[in-house]
Amino acid sequence: MKSLLLSLALGFIAFPLFADPLPSWQDTETKARIIAFVEDVTDPSSENYVIPADRIATFDNDGNLWAEKPVYFQLIFAIDRVSQLAAADPSIARSDALKAAAARDYEAVIKSGKEGLIEVMALSHTGLGTEDFIAAAKSWLDSAVHPQTGLRYRDMTYQPMVELLRYLRDEDFQTFIVSGGGIHFIRAYAEEAYGIPPQNVVGSQTVNRYDVVDGVPVIVKEPEIFFVDDKVGKPVGIDTHIGKRPIIASGNSDSDFQMLEYTAAGDGPRLGLLLHHTDAEREFAYDRDGHVGVLSLGLDEGPGRGWLVIDMARDWRRIYTAGP
Amino acid sequence: MKSLLLSLALGFIAFPLFADPLPSWQDTETKARIIAFVEDVTDPSSENYVIPADRIATFDNDGNLWAEKPVYFQLIFAIDRVSQLAAADPSIARSDALKAAAARDYEAVIKSGKEGLIEVMALSHTGLGTEDFIAAAKSWLDSAVHPQTGLRYRDMTYQPMVELLRYLRDEDFQTFIVSGGGIHFIRAYAEEAYGIPPQNVVGSQTVNRYDVVDGVPVIVKEPEIFFVDDKVGKPVGIDTHIGKRPIIASGNSDSDFQMLEYTAAGDGPRLGLLLHHTDAEREFAYDRDGHVGVLSLGLDEGPGRGWLVIDMARDWRRIYTAGP
Incomplete structure (x- = not known):
């Protein structure tokens, strides 16, 4: 009886201990630092232990969880x-x-x-x-299919990030999207693509109005902006929808600067992630120039603030969920 | 071995089967209908089965989860x-x-x-x-203490509703507050009082602004209304924060009418609850008249729409969490 229970227990424990939670990440310092952070804050014996209710992780969407080129x-x-x-x-x-x-x-x-x-x-x-x-x-x-990759847009999600989201949830984190994009547009695919349900999507939105149309009560989208969840709007959106300061924030552009700044300023351990698009061959290479996904202030100030820069070409073994 | 496992399994199963999940409710038709609804939508063999992800229940706060007299x-x-x-x-x-x-x-x-x-x-x-x-x-x-009851306001939560929230969560519902009150005020006590975390509180709010004050990034409340989560605002707030039509909505005044109407209009089984304040002795008796918590349209139309009216005097064995 005792040995049976022991072998069962070891069987259950062994899987998370030895399986790689991030197989699409190269075995670089970046991956090691992410895992070390998660193991630290989830270890009840660590001085940095964070209770599950406070394990909030927020992710930008465009250019961070899926591609954003040539335009959103x-x-x-x-x-x-x-x-x-x-x-x-x-x-x-x-x-x-x-x-x-x-x-x-x-x-x-x-x-x-x-x-x-x-x-x-x-x-x-x-x-x-x-x-x-x-x-x-x-x-x-x-x-709909992307003109350059020939993949459906919805399959151009980044597999390493999908794995990171899943890994965090397995470690009792709550994962949220905090995007400048439209809240309803993202909800159309976020649950299936990322495992993120509608109530965990924070985004920009129109003014909405309650109406009863042909006897059916609906929420009608009006042609007026209600909230822009971008730049300084991101911490505001987090406060409105989540009500807690995240302990992990992940973005790829200067539109995410304030979200990372707000997150990093909380007490205790915090992880800021900046995805740097360095892979012209497998994806797109861009940072300081252009109209979409500009990352400049983040590159200048992020490392000094302790934020971890993910180098897509170096750190990712694979890019798209549907890709090779 | 087999008998040990069997007795263990029966031990685990017996508890939820035979324990009363709503001990502060009288054994009336109201309680029976609530439990019948929950058992139906959580039974995988029922044609009304609802998957856990769609088990959304929304609750008004003032006069519904705690008292609201003489004023909010x-x-x-x-x-x-x-x-x-x-x-x-x-x-x-x-x-x-x-x-x-x-x-x-x-x-x-x-x-x-x-x-x-x-x-x-x-x-x-x-x-x-x-x-x-x-x-x-x-x-x-x-x-702070209520002048009439001598109880702390925070202890004037309704024990039967606290039990209902817990029962629903035990049955894999997600419980939300959807209140005309201020989102941050409610968050100050909702997790402790109701087991409802900040991200599950939907409420009215001021315009908020991101600022870095003395080096610390904070969200500052501005003297301007951003959103009124009341009446027609409640379904809009639900759409913004939750993104799914609830299957249970619970309120006590005509400010909740649209929330119940919106909820009831979804496909499949829906439960609308209206708490009727009928107990002048143990709480306060009011409905059609007054400034706070007026319930008139709901009494006229609710029963015809299949909404369940909870009669506080008849249906509740006990009122306040801290009371007798």
Whole structure:
């Protein structure tokens, strides 16, 4: 009896001890530091022990959990949706930007500037219920394909990050997305792709209104911005939705600077992660220049603040969940 | 070996089968219907089975999880806090309403009308970091006592509802507060009182701003309303914070009408609960008249919509967590 229980117990314990929780990460200092942090804060005998309720980890989404080049995938969805709506009713393409979107001329839409982008976002993202919007986003995500990789956008999630999220949850962390992207767009795929349920998604959002449409109560998305969950908005979004300072924050651009700064300032051990896109061959290489995912202040100040910079080319064995 | 395992297994199973999960409820039809609903949606062989991820239950707070008479306890906190601040710096009592609050003249503050109340709320609730605000609320809740019951406000939570929340969580529900009250005020005691952590509290809130004060990044509460989580705001708050339609919604006033309506409209089985304050002896008796917790539309329409009316005098064996 005793030896049977012992061998069962060892069998259960052995798995987490010896299985690699992050197989898509190279065995570099980066991986070692992440695991050392997690083991430290989950060890009841450590002075840095953190109770499960306080094990909050927040992750930026675009460029951090999935790719963001050549532009945010949500913008491509917006253009494709305008094109689909215009096919059913051409009269909605009332401006140059909307006409460009209707023709799926991505370059022209982006060149139309802020005003054009707002028109495209408003037409594609508002005037319908949140459940219908999520259904539209799901439908697009199930089929739309990235022009360069040939992969579905939804399969361009980063496998090493999917593993990190799972590893943290196995260690009784609560994982949240804190993104400048739209909260409902992300919810359309986050549970399936990352194991992150709707209530753990914090994002930007429109003003929403309660209405009873044909006898059915729904939440209607209005063409007005309610909250921008970006830069200084990220710690505010964390406070609103989570109400606790994270102990791990992970991002890839200067839009995440304040989230990491806010996280790092808490008492006790904190882990700040910055993903540096260094892999032109397997993904995209960018940092200080460009319009999407600029990382400059983070590279200058992050290491001095003790934040860990993940070098994609060096630290990751594999990139996309659906990739080689 | 086999008999040992069997007796162990029966031991584990017997407890939930035979223990009463709601001992402070009378054995009435109300209690039977609540338990029947929960048993139905958690039974894998039932056609009404709901997977754990979708077992979302939302609860109003004031008058539903704790008392709300003679006025919302948060308002008493606000007045007491102005009084405390004015003791340190009398110059802040710049208006009649603030002078009344400084003197803890509750009647006069309430009579000062909407403008006076806004002054009292602004002075007591803004201009400081959310963590400091929560600390102030905790400190008040630890000592302040209700003038009629002699109990601490924080001990005037309803024991039958505390049991219902625990029962639901034991059955793999996720329990949320969805309140017109302030999100940070509720977070100051919800985890301890109800077992509901900060991220499961949805409430009204001020505009908040990220700032680095003396080198420490904080979220500062500004004297401007960001979101009113009341009436039509409740389903909107649910959509923003939870992202799923609840299957159970529980409230006590017409401010909860839309939350119950939104919940009941989902596919499959739904449970709407309305707490009717019928117990003048042990608590307070009120419904259609007054300023706080008016329940009129709910009484007219609720039963016809299949919502279950809890009659406090008839259905509850015990009222307050700290009471007899």
